Amino acid sequence: MKEEQYTIKCQADNTIKVNCRTPDNYRKLVTILKENNVIYHAYQLKEEPAFRIALKHIHHSTRTEEIQTELSKKSHQVRNIINGRHRVAKEPLNIFFIDLEPSGNNKEVYKTNYLQNKAVVIEPLRKENGIIQCRRCQQYGKKTPIRHHNKRTSWEHYRTEILWGCASKSNISIIQRSQSKILRIINNAPWYVNNQTLHTDLNIPYIKDVIREKSTSHHNKLANHPNDILQPLLEPQHNRGLRRHWPADLKEN
Numbered sequence: 548m549k550e551e552q553y554t555i556k557c558q559a560d561n562t563i564k565v566n567c568r569t570p571d572n573y574r575k576l577v578t579i580l581k582e583n584n585v586i587y588h589a590y591q592l593k594e595e596p597a598f599r600i601a602l603k604h605i606h607h608s609t610r611t612e613e614i615q616t617e618l619s620k621k622s623h624q625v626r627n628i629i630n631g632r633h634r635v636a637k638e639p640l641n642i643f644f645i646d647l648e649p650s651g652n653n654k655e656v657y658k659t660n661y662l663q664n665k666a667v668v669i670e671p672l673r674k675e676n677g678i679i680q681c682r683r684c685q686q687y688g689k690k691t692p693i694r695h696h697n698k699r700t701s702w703e704h705y706r707t708e709i710l711w712g713c714a715s716k717s718n719i720s721i722i723q724r725s726q727s728k729i730l731r732i733i734n735n736a737p738w739y740v741n742n743q744t745l746h747t748d749l750n751i752p753y754i755k756d757v758i759r760e761k762s763t764s765h766h767n768k769l770a771n772h773p774n775d776i777l778q779p780l781l782e783p784q785h786n787r788g789l790r791r792h793w794p795a796d797l798k799e800n
Contacts, residue, residue: 570595597626597646598653603668607639614643617662621655624648644672714758723754 552572556564567573573589580587602614611628618625624647631642647653659669727742736745746753752760769777 595649598649599672600645600647600656601631601670601672602643602645602662603641603670605641605643605662605665605667607641609643609663611643613663614645618645618647618656621659622652623656624650719754719758726751726754 552568553576554566554568556566558564565576567576577587577589605614607630611630614628615625626646626648628646629644631640631644632638633640647656657669657671660666727745730736730745730749730751731740731742734745734749745751766781769781772778
């Protein structure tokens with residue numbers, strides 16, 4: 548290649564960065580590096596995104612070279628093949644994600660029903676058409692990163708405690724009845740077994756006990772919190788009207 552067709556820059560880690568001015572020069576450079584067995588890393592051209600497909604119903608132990616050979620016989624040039632893995636267990640699945648070189652016959656690959664005498668299904672990658680939602684905090688527009696983005700603050704704990712502490716006895720009773728019914732259905736308990744026996748044998752606390760435990764734990768954290776702004780939350784409420792319950796009352800009951 549001519550000198551005006553690319554630029555070279557030396558990096559701090561003793562590597563060389565080559566910037567090609569045109570896509571043709573980029574392809575020529577990649578070909579030269581492959582022929583000379585040079586270790587390199589190349590970024591994908593925006594002008595030529597790969598044609599991505601999903602190959603299903605083929606065992607995960609199948610070698611990627613064999614899949615590439617079979618697709619090459621059908622005039623499909625493979626750029627990359629990755630075996631899919633389970634999102635949680637990280638176990639290999641019977642599915643391969645394949646990147647094909649852009650070509651006019653890319654969509655013909657969907658008509659392939661057999662590879663190596665194996666019945667397979669080739670489909671385009673599924674796109675998430677639904678609203679993005681975090682699986683942990685259920686917030687919309689956010690995905691779950693390695694470190695959760697929604698670390699709860701002290702005010703959010705206080706807000707949750709207000710919802711628990713200000714609930715009326717009738718509303719708490721509704722939740723308690725639902726819990727007892729669910730426990731009875733799960734264990735297929737007969738009619739003569741009372742709710743107290745169910746909760747005791749299954750070691751399931753009552754709703755009011757959970758509320759009191761959460762409130763006590765929250766107040767203990769506030770008492771030892773280094774931020775002085777949160778200390779007024781521990782002060783008792785003097786302006787009481789309509790016999791309203793406050794979260795601090797849960798410690799006394």
